[in-house]
Amino acid sequence: MGSLLVDENAPVSYSAPPGSVRRRTFLEGAAALTGGAAALLAAAPARANSPIFAHGVASGDPLPGGVILWTRVTVAPEATPGSGLGAPASVRWEIAADPSFTSIAATGSATAGPDTDHTVKVDVTGLAPATDYYYRFTALGTTSTTGRTRTAPADSASPERLRLGVVSCSNWEAGWFSAYRHLAARDDLDAIVHLGDYIYEYGRDEYGGRHGAVRGHDPVHEIVTLTDYRIRHAQYKTDPDLAALHALRPFICTWDDHESADNSWSGGSSKHDPAVSGDWRDRRAASARAYLEWMPVRANGSGDNVRIYRRLRFGTLAELSMLDLRSYRDREAKAVTGWREIDDPARTITGKAQMDWLTAGLASSPARWKLVGNSVMIAPLVFPPLEPATTAAFTSVMGLPQAGIPVNGDQWDGYTADRVTLFRTLHERGIGDVVFLTGDIHSSWGADLPIDAANYPGGPTVGTEFVVPSVTSSSIGELLKAPPRTIAVPIEESIKGINRHLRYIELESHGYGVLEVTAARATMDWFYVLDVEDPNTGVRLGASYTVASGGRMAPSPAPIG
Structure with a gap:
C-alpha cells in the first residue's frame, strides 16, 4: 500500500499579483472567475x-x-x-x-x-x-x-487522470467562501467532492471565526424544523463564490453532523435537547428532507430512512465510495467512563449494511484506485501508540481501549471494531490503492493507515488518508489565539512524533484540497487561503503528497498546481 512524501516548497502554477505576498509566496489573484473557466x-x-x-x-x-x-x-x-x-x-x-x-x-x-x-x-x-x-x-x-x-468516463474507459476539488466544513458566519472562488477559477477539475458540513445549524453569533461572525445566519435561531433547514440551505446558496462553483462543476456530496445537529448519531445529538427541540426523529427527517431538496445528490428512501451512501465510477481508473457516517452510528463513547466501550464489537459507525456494502465494493472494484469519501478521520490518533506489547500491558492495567486513549471519540477512533473489520478486509483480501478523503476536523492531515499503529512503520499498511481543511470553520490554531505558525507548529510535530503514521499535519489554515489520480499515483495538493475574513483573499500552496500505486514511499513529483 502507499506511503506519503511531501514537497511543501514546490512552486504553484498560479501567478501572484505584486504586493500580495503574506507569510509565504504562491498566491493567486483575487478575481472571482479567471482563466479557462470564465x-x-x-x-x-x-x-x-x-x-x-x-x-x-x-x-x-x-x-x-x-x-x-x-x-x-x-x-x-x-x-x-x-x-x-x-x-x-x-x-x-x-x-x-x-x-x-x-x-x-x-x-x-x-x-x-x-x-x-x-x-x-x-x-x-x-x-x-x-x-x-x-x-x-x-x-x-x-x-x-x-x-x-x-x-463521468465510460466504465470501460481508461482515462489518463481524474482531478477532484475536495472541501468540507463551510460555516457561513466564520468567514467568506473564498476557497470556492479559487476552485471555480480552475479549469482542470472533473468534479467537487464535498465531505460534509455544507451548512451549519447554529443560531446567529453562536459559532463565528477568530473575531466573531463575519456575517449573520438566517434564521437567527438554531435550526430545528423543516422551515428552518430550508431557510438555512437557501441562504448558503446565495453566496456568490459557492454559486459560481456550483454552476461550473458537478458536486459529489455527503453529509456529516452539522447538516442536522452537532455530534449527531442514529438516535440523537450531543446538542439536541428533546425537551426544547422536540423528537430527534422529526428533526433528523426535516434536515434530511431539506438537504435532498436543496442538494444535487442521488438518494434512496425518505424521511429518516434516507440512504445516501453510494458509489461512482470513473472508468477503470478510480471508483469513489461516498459514506454516510451519521445515520447508522451508535452514540459516542464518553471519556473515562466509556473508554472500554470503544472496543465493543457491537458498536458501529457505519451500520452493518453499509459496512457490508463498503467491503464488498472495495473487494470487487474493477478500478485501480479505490477512493472513499469519508466524513470523519479514520487514521488512528491515540495516546500512547507504544510498541504492541507495551501498549497491551499499559491499556490492560489502566482499563483503556486496546489501541490507546482516543483524542476524538467522534472519529473512527471511537468505533474501533468497525475499523478493525475494514482494515483486516483490505489486508486479507489484498485490496490495494485505497485512499480515504476526509473532512470534519478543520485541519489538514496526511496519514498512512497501518494495521497496528503501535508497530508503525513495521507491519502492513492498508491505505492512505488525506484530510482537507475547513473552508471557513474555526481551526485548532485559531482556538489557540496565537500568531500564525507559532504554538501550532510544535503541537503538530509532537503529534507526529507520537503517532508516526501521521506524516503531515497543519492545524491552522483554511482552504481546500485538489486530488489528482493517474494510473501511477494519487497526489493531494493542500491549498490555503491567506485570510478567511477577507472576501478577496489570495491562496497559497501548503503541501503536496504523493502515493504510488502498489508501492510505498517514492519521491514526490511536482505538485498539481
Missing part, C-alpha cells in the same frame, strides 16, 4: 441570476450517461424559502453539448411546487460519457444562468 461560460448566453432563479443552478453525481441538474424557482415575492407559499410552476430544462444550445442533448419539464420548497431536481439520462455539457432552466418567462457540468 472563458467557457463567457461563450454561453448566460444571464445573471434573476429574482426567479435567485439561488443559482447546480449539478451533481455524474455518471457516464447522466447527471443531476438542480435549481430553485421563486415563483412570487412572497414564496421565500421555507414559507410554503406560492403556486406550483412549470419549469423547462435543457442540456446541450455547446454553450449556445444549438446541439440539444436532452430537454424536458418539471414542476416547482411548495412540497419541495419550489426546488427542481432532474436526473438526466442518455448523455455521452466524459463530455462537457451546458444546461439551463426556464420558468415564468425567465431563463436561468447557464451552468456547465461533465459526465
Whole structure:
C-alpha cells in the first residue's frame, strides 16, 4: 500500500499579483472567475441570476450517461424559502453539448411546487460519457444562468487522470467562501467532492471565526424544523463564490453532523435537547428532507430512512465510495467512563449494511484506485501508540481501549471494531490503492493507515488518508489565539512524533484540497487561503503528497498546481 512524501516548497502554477505576498509566496489573484473557466461560460448566453432563479443552478453525481441538474424557482415575492407559499410552476430544462444550445442533448419539464420548497431536481439520462455539457432552466418567462457540468468516463474507459476539488466544513458566519472562488477559477477539475458540513445549524453569533461572525445566519435561531433547514440551505446558496462553483462543476456530496445537529448519531445529538427541540426523529427527517431538496445528490428512501451512501465510477481508473457516517452510528463513547466501550464489537459507525456494502465494493472494484469519501478521520490518533506489547500491558492495567486513549471519540477512533473489520478486509483480501478523503476536523492531515499503529512503520499498511481543511470553520490554531505558525507548529510535530503514521499535519489554515489520480499515483495538493475574513483573499500552496500505486514511499513529483 502507499506511503506519503511531501514537497511543501514546490512552486504553484498560479501567478501572484505584486504586493500580495503574506507569510509565504504562491498566491493567486483575487478575481472571482479567471482563466479557462470564465472563458467557457463567457461563450454561453448566460444571464445573471434573476429574482426567479435567485439561488443559482447546480449539478451533481455524474455518471457516464447522466447527471443531476438542480435549481430553485421563486415563483412570487412572497414564496421565500421555507414559507410554503406560492403556486406550483412549470419549469423547462435543457442540456446541450455547446454553450449556445444549438446541439440539444436532452430537454424536458418539471414542476416547482411548495412540497419541495419550489426546488427542481432532474436526473438526466442518455448523455455521452466524459463530455462537457451546458444546461439551463426556464420558468415564468425567465431563463436561468447557464451552468456547465461533465459526465463521468465510460466504465470501460481508461482515462489518463481524474482531478477532484475536495472541501468540507463551510460555516457561513466564520468567514467568506473564498476557497470556492479559487476552485471555480480552475479549469482542470472533473468534479467537487464535498465531505460534509455544507451548512451549519447554529443560531446567529453562536459559532463565528477568530473575531466573531463575519456575517449573520438566517434564521437567527438554531435550526430545528423543516422551515428552518430550508431557510438555512437557501441562504448558503446565495453566496456568490459557492454559486459560481456550483454552476461550473458537478458536486459529489455527503453529509456529516452539522447538516442536522452537532455530534449527531442514529438516535440523537450531543446538542439536541428533546425537551426544547422536540423528537430527534422529526428533526433528523426535516434536515434530511431539506438537504435532498436543496442538494444535487442521488438518494434512496425518505424521511429518516434516507440512504445516501453510494458509489461512482470513473472508468477503470478510480471508483469513489461516498459514506454516510451519521445515520447508522451508535452514540459516542464518553471519556473515562466509556473508554472500554470503544472496543465493543457491537458498536458501529457505519451500520452493518453499509459496512457490508463498503467491503464488498472495495473487494470487487474493477478500478485501480479505490477512493472513499469519508466524513470523519479514520487514521488512528491515540495516546500512547507504544510498541504492541507495551501498549497491551499499559491499556490492560489502566482499563483503556486496546489501541490507546482516543483524542476524538467522534472519529473512527471511537468505533474501533468497525475499523478493525475494514482494515483486516483490505489486508486479507489484498485490496490495494485505497485512499480515504476526509473532512470534519478543520485541519489538514496526511496519514498512512497501518494495521497496528503501535508497530508503525513495521507491519502492513492498508491505505492512505488525506484530510482537507475547513473552508471557513474555526481551526485548532485559531482556538489557540496565537500568531500564525507559532504554538501550532510544535503541537503538530509532537503529534507526529507520537503517532508516526501521521506524516503531515497543519492545524491552522483554511482552504481546500485538489486530488489528482493517474494510473501511477494519487497526489493531494493542500491549498490555503491567506485570510478567511477577507472576501478577496489570495491562496497559497501548503503541501503536496504523493502515493504510488502498489508501492510505498517514492519521491514526490511536482505538485498539481
